Amino acid sequence: MKLAMIGFGQAGGKIVDRFLDYDDRTGSGIVRAAIAVNSAKADLMGLKNIPQENRVLIGQARVKGHGVGADNELGAEVAEEDIDEVQNAIDAIPTHEVDAFLVVAGMGGGTGSGGAPVLAKHLKRIYTIPVYGLGVLPGTDEGGIYTLNAARSFQTFVREVDNLMVFDNDSWRQTGESVEGGYEQINEEIVRRFGILFGAGEVGDGQEVAESVVDSSEIINTLSGGGVSTVGFASEEVDLNTGGGLLSRFTGDAGGDDNLDAANTTNRITSLVRKAALGRLTLPCEIEGTERALLVLAGPSEYLNRKGIERGRKWLEEETGSMEVRGGDYPREEPEVAAAILLSGVTNVPRIKRLQQVAIEAQDNIDDIQQESEENLEELVEDDEDELEPLF
Ligand code: GDP
Structure with missing residues (x-):
């Protein structure tokens, strides 16, 4: 995007x-x-x-x-x-x-x-x-x-x-x-x-474009409807498998290992999704009640699979109670698999309520202090019996 x-x-x-x-x-x-x-x-x-x-x-x-x-x-x-x-x-x-x-x-x-x-x-x-x-x-x-x-x-x-x-x-x-x-x-x-x-919504020319890749319209739809959003994130380092992995998958060289790899890949994705949603969010909040969510799985394409993303998406639906959870890939050649979750339309945010409380207290204090200092200044400048007069 x-x-x-x-x-x-x-x-x-x-x-x-x-x-x-x-x-x-x-x-x-x-x-x-x-x-x-x-x-x-x-x-x-x-x-x-x-x-x-x-x-x-x-x-x-x-x-x-x-x-x-x-x-x-x-x-x-x-x-x-x-x-x-x-x-x-x-x-x-x-x-x-x-x-x-x-x-x-x-x-x-x-x-x-x-x-x-x-x-x-x-x-x-x-x-x-x-x-x-x-x-x-x-x-x-x-x-x-x-x-x-x-x-x-x-x-x-x-x-x-x-x-x-x-x-x-x-x-x-x-x-x-x-x-x-x-x-x-x-x-x-x-x-x-x-x-x-x-x-995620900006796959460049010449990059592999999978069917399940995230499109910028999905980001826009997740953010539409307004409100407040927070982002969760988790990542894990992986080998970039230069030469071997991708080729062997296409030629079938990996043989029986393929199943094991697929299960590992799925498990890695589902656990990253949980970590991202339940870990530190950009704005801490309760994720239950989130209106819309977008799950982006980024990493080398051989480490991304649809089953993992689908499971992660379902789990997010259950955790948030939202019926609008989108998900997809972001293939990129970095030595890590990362899950980024956009939680849009969050409403249960105790941090904001606390911020407002402290703000109101600060506002009252500022008003009090200002009034007090005006009174103190008047007391200093004016003589007790009001016998003096200013020039003009
Ligand atoms: P402004 O220039 O008057 O808009 O004020 P600042 O941007 O300097 O500061 C506003 C607030 O932004 C501060 O109270 C900090 O909480 C925060 N802040 C300042 N610099 C940074 C920064 O580089 N990164 C982040 N994340 N927050 C910052």
Whole structure:
């Protein structure tokens, strides 16, 4: 599936930058165009792969290239004021060759948190292709203001996109890591999971196209209907079997071993599917009640079989209670078999409820503190008996 990716704010830009790197490394061909939008000039300069002409600085008149300082209302305002600048960059990309937009942002900050929903709304008004969001939740240790920003951005972003895929930094935080080093790893995890998922619908020329291969319309159908999505993933290393495996299967050289191989292959797939669904999701949630799901099995084609995928799909149907579970192959010559599961329309997400609670507390605290400091200032400035008068 070919995407036009727009990274909004620092996290968004870095993640899209990383997607380009992933595309380069794996030849997956999912990023048809990449744009970064930011109100902070330094963040745009720090990107490595996004072309200079696709880096858009907004809000210059208001914040002079210094960013909005975690004020997401200001982030939304400058995005609205300078939406034409963003549109100019989008005009320069071949949108007719694109299956969907993906707007990526960290929801805890200012520029991306406020700007990404504004851009999504704008894109949906102009284009007929789907507009998806990839929103990153802040770690719980980042503090009240980030939580409040994320809770408000989440509500708005979900409403403005065709589907919001969520990644929770909190579940992926590693102790003892520097923040930057931690993000490196987290961003790699993000592009790997979403790369396999979106890469599935993008089998290149000359690649083997099996009947059961995932098509981009299946990804789009799984995401249609809106709501919130999460992605599960599990992988296992395998030998790339250069020369032997594939050929021997066609010529029948492997003889009696073939049955054993088929059983192993099926078992490997079914256990990977379970691990992916029950392991760490990009957004932790209860998978029961998921509206739609897509199971993608990626790996060398000799390690993929229809029986395994079919069993995995059935099992997912039972676990989620969904009647709409799609599944298929993504043949690629990497020394691993991987299961990526897109769970779309999840509703039982305690993490979001907790985020909202903390956000409301933070909001109340901020109001109290502001009122108190206004009172304190008045007490300081005014003389006790009100005997002095200001000049004007
Ligand atoms: P903005 O530039 O004002 O949009 O704000 P940032 O993108 O810098 O930060 C928003 C939130 O994104 C932070 O609270 C972090 O939770 C998260 N974040 C920042 N950088 C990264 C990153 O490289 N990767 C990930 N996964 N999250 C990040």
